[in-house]
Structure formats: C-alpha cells, structure tokens
Amino acid sequence: MEYDAFLLVSFGGPEGPDDVIPFLENVTRGRGIPAERLAEVAEHYRHFGGVSPINAQNRELLAALAEELPRAGIDLPLYWGNRNWEPYLSKTVAQMRDDGVRRAIAFVTSAYGSYSACGQYLEDIARARAEVGPDAPHIDKLRHFHDHPGFVLPHADAVKAALDTLPDRTPERTRLVFTAHSIPTSMDATSGPDGRRYSTQVRETARLVGGLAALELAWDLVWQSRSGPPQVPWLEPDVNDHLEALAADGVRNVVVSPVGFISDHLEVIWDLDNEAAETARKLGLNFARAATPDTDPRFVSMVCDLVRERIDPAAPRAALGCVPTWDVCPRDCCPAPRRAGS
Incomplete structure (x- = not known):
C-alpha cells in the first residue's frame, strides 16, 4: 500500500485556564454530565495551571518521529489532529486535502481496542473526512500495539x-x-x-x-x-x-x-x-x-515498525504475546455504548 502522509490522532487537552471548561464540555457533550462534576474535574486541570501535558507530549512524539521515520526509510509529511481540542482533527484533514494528500496512515495514541480506545477514533476520522468533503484523503488506522x-x-x-x-x-x-x-x-x-x-x-x-x-x-x-x-x-x-x-x-x-x-x-x-x-x-x-513509554526510543521505533508493516505486508510483525491483533476492525467491532434514554 502506498501512502503520502502520516497522521497522529489523539485525545487533546487544554493549554490554559480558559480552555478547561470548554474542553471538558467537548469531552462530555451528549453524556448528561452535571455541571458540578465538570467543575470538580476542572480543578484537577487547574492544579497544573489549566494545562494538560498531553499536547506537549504529542509534539515531542512528532518531533522524535520526524527524525526516526526518515532513518527507517519512510519519507512522509507529519500531521496531527485531536478529538477534543486544537488542533482539531477536521481542520487537520482539511489541511491535508489542501496539501494534496490522497492517502494517509494514522497512529492513534491508544494501544488497545474498545469503543473509546479505538472505535470512537475511527468515528472521529470518518466524521472529519465527511466534514471536509469528497476530496478528503483516505485515512487508514494502524493496528493495536498492546504486545509490541x-x-x-x-x-x-x-x-x-x-x-x-x-x-x-x-x-x-x-x-x-x-x-x-x-x-x-x-x-x-x-x-x-x-x-x-x-x-x-x-x-x-x-x-x-x-x-x-x-x-x-x-x-x-x-x-x-x-x-x-x-x-x-x-x-x-x-x-x-x-x-x-x-x-x-x-x-x-x-x-x-x-x-x-x-x-x-x-x-x-x-x-x-x-x-x-x-x-x-x-x-x-x-x-x-512507574513511568510510561512517552518518547522512549524503542516506542518511537515501534511506530515506525507499525507504519512499515502497513506499507509492506511482507515486513516482520513484532509481538510478544498471544492475544491477536488485526489491521482492519470488523464492521460491527466495538459498538458505541447506548446512552440513557436511547
């Protein structure tokens, strides 16, 4: 499969005190979460100056990939879009279209399956493409990597x-x-x-x-x-x-x-x-x-491995465990939860 861009897809987070409540409203929209609960969670963010670390961590990961992907022989421009905060995924997909991207490969910042960890991101990608219109690039999500x-x-x-x-x-x-x-x-x-x-x-x-x-x-x-x-x-x-x-x-x-x-x-x-x-x-x-992988060189190299797997089906597939993963989720995989009253 040939690709002409790499897309990092993540959750997003506030980057200042004024962002916190709008961000939480984005996260909880349609779930009926009471305002007092949002205020309680907002205090967690304000404890850290209203800034979530996740956006800075994604910038660091992109910077590491900008160096590692070419070393791995993978020459793709890098993009980044979030579900709940800037840079929003729909705006990123529109930029990709304007840049002439036709088919992109997406790395989602979750190792696992489930609706919230995988299925919802697939919905995010589909929604962003629909908003951009018929010229939106095709976007393929990389596999889960829980045992890489x-x-x-x-x-x-x-x-x-x-x-x-x-x-x-x-x-x-x-x-x-x-x-x-x-x-x-x-x-x-x-x-x-x-x-x-x-x-x-x-x-x-x-x-x-x-x-x-x-x-x-x-x-x-x-x-x-x-x-x-x-x-x-x-x-x-x-x-x-x-x-x-x-x-x-x-x-x-x-x-x-x-x-x-x-x-x-x-x-x-x-x-x-x-x-x-x-x-x-x-x-x-x-x-x-214990710490998390963040930008550990082995983790950054793993992302390159996943891209190489998708580009070249003959590439070795690294896995330590015995719980299988797959490249394309079945149509009925990870359905959205039913909301109260639905």
Whole structure:
C-alpha cells in the first residue's frame, strides 16, 4: 500500500485556564454530565495551571518521529489532529486535502481496542473526512500495539526502576499493580471479536510486563479514572480500593504501573501521582509509580515498525504475546455504548 502522509490522532487537552471548561464540555457533550462534576474535574486541570501535558507530549512524539521515520526509510509529511481540542482533527484533514494528500496512515495514541480506545477514533476520522468533503484523503488506522516490544519493554524497565526506589521489596510484602482506564463492563463485553478485547489485551500487557520486570513478584490488574454514573457497572476494582485491600493483607510495598497509557498525561499524574499516592500514604504503604513509554526510543521505533508493516505486508510483525491483533476492525467491532434514554 502506498501512502503520502502520516497522521497522529489523539485525545487533546487544554493549554490554559480558559480552555478547561470548554474542553471538558467537548469531552462530555451528549453524556448528561452535571455541571458540578465538570467543575470538580476542572480543578484537577487547574492544579497544573489549566494545562494538560498531553499536547506537549504529542509534539515531542512528532518531533522524535520526524527524525526516526526518515532513518527507517519512510519519507512522509507529519500531521496531527485531536478529538477534543486544537488542533482539531477536521481542520487537520482539511489541511491535508489542501496539501494534496490522497492517502494517509494514522497512529492513534491508544494501544488497545474498545469503543473509546479505538472505535470512537475511527468515528472521529470518518466524521472529519465527511466534514471536509469528497476530496478528503483516505485515512487508514494502524493496528493495536498492546504486545509490541516497543511498548512492553519501556513499561518493564520503568517497573524495574520504580522497584529500585522502594526501601524494601521482600516478595511476600511487595506487589506490582497494573492500571488502565476503566470502561463500562458492557463496553468491554462488546469490544472485539474475542468478546473481551480491551480487558484481555490489557491483562496480556500486564502479564508480559510483570514477567519481564519482576518474575518473583505477584501482580494485579486494577482500573482507574472511572467517570460514569454509579448505577452503571464499570471494570473493577478501582486502584484506591485495591490499595486498601493490599494493606489489609499485609502488603507494604507497591509499584503502580499505568500500562493502559503511553504517556504521563493528566489521568496518570492526577489519579495516580496525587490520589493513589495519597491513599498509599494514609495506609502506610511504600509507593512508587512507574513511568510510561512517552518518547522512549524503542516506542518511537515501534511506530515506525507499525507504519512499515502497513506499507509492506511482507515486513516482520513484532509481538510478544498471544492475544491477536488485526489491521482492519470488523464492521460491527466495538459498538458505541447506548446512552440513557436511547
């Protein structure tokens, strides 16, 4: 397949105090989230000056790719579009059209399947193309990468580094805790052809990272950043509840590894570095949070691998695990959740 552009597709985030509420209104539009809840979440952003780290992280990733893609023999102009904030995806697709791009390859900043992590981004791309019109470039999304060495190995090395900061790592008193963004259980149940794609992929990543980082230690997979109404079942347990259970069982040393994320954006630095760390402090736990891949050279090289795979079907396909991925999602894959009253 021949392509003439590379497109980074991401979530977006506010870049100043005045952006916070409009950004959150974009994120929650149509979901019936009360204003008081938006105000509560807005305070998380204002704790960091109203700036989400995610846009800066995407700029750094693009800068790294601008150097690495040519070294890999891939000569493509780079573009970037977000779902919820500038640069908006529709504006980027319009710019691509104006620049003469006919077929682009898209890297989405999520390693996993599910509606929110994959299907919604496919909808974003389709909507942006529809807004631009019949001359919009065709855009192909790259595959999931939950078990690619360029994603797994940086996480594993980060767990090792975090373990080294603990004053004690006696196996029976030390636990690895892997986290990812919680989603409704109904969304997880319909998130792919295997019936449990999101949670299955995340658990596979946790298994791989745990085995490479500290085979002698027990590990758990828990969830974070729930945002839905309490009557709707979401993936559990929550990381804070799990820390309480571990402390009650005599665990005293915990490394939390956010394997659900590629970079330290707000849901990592607030939900883990603030809330979970405070829970651990109150419980008397020694707590260390492992880093995410961000612009680790292996992660940047992984993106190049994924592009090369798509350009050349004969290129080797790197994978450490046994939960399959695929290039093109089935038509009925990862359906949108049903909203209340729909």
